[in-house]
Amino acid sequence: MTGASDRVDGVSVPPADHYVYVLACADDSLYTGYTTDVSRRVAEHDAGEGAKYTRGRTPVTLVYVEAFDSRSAAMSREYEVKQFSRARKERLVE
Numbered sequence: 001m002t003g004a005s006d007r008v009d010g011v012s013v014p015p016a017d018h019y020v021y022v023l024a025c026a027d028d029s030l031y032t033g034y035t036t037d038v039s040r041r042v043a044e045h046d047a048g049e050g051a052k053y054t055r056g057r058t059p060v061t062l063v064y065v066e067a068f069d070s071r072s073a074a075m076s077r078e079y080e081v082k083q084f085s086r087a088r089k090e091r092l093v094e
Contacts (some may be wrong), residue, residue: 006039009062013038016067018074020081024058030089034078038065057058066092 006013012089018040023031023032025070031054034040044050044061054060068074 006044008039008041008042008065011065013065014067018068018071020066020068020074021062022081022089023043023054024063024093025054025060027057029057030063030086030093031057031060032078032081032089038062040050047075048078 001054004012013073017036019035021033021035021038021041023033023042025031031045031051033041033051041050042060042062048055049056066074066077068070068077081092
């Protein structure tokens with residue numbers, strides 16, 4: 001679990017058990033994912049060990065995080081955000 005004062009790439013990560021996050025990739029694309037540990041997951045993406053999509057798009061930068069108490073709520077929100085248009089994702093991460 002992530003502590004109250006944790007920050008990753010300048011983004012505050014609130015304490016929770018489940019997260020939806022958005023990364024800005026080196027090619028200026030946005031990637032949305034789910035995790036239980038934001039800092040570990042961002043480090044995996046940066047090391048080329050994350051999702052296949054981000055492997056050739058490093059370095060990545062965390063630009064947005066949402067915290068959830070349940071896995072199902074987080075996974076539902078991840079699906080919802082993945083359906084957003086690029087413009088809507090950009091408004092979300094502002």
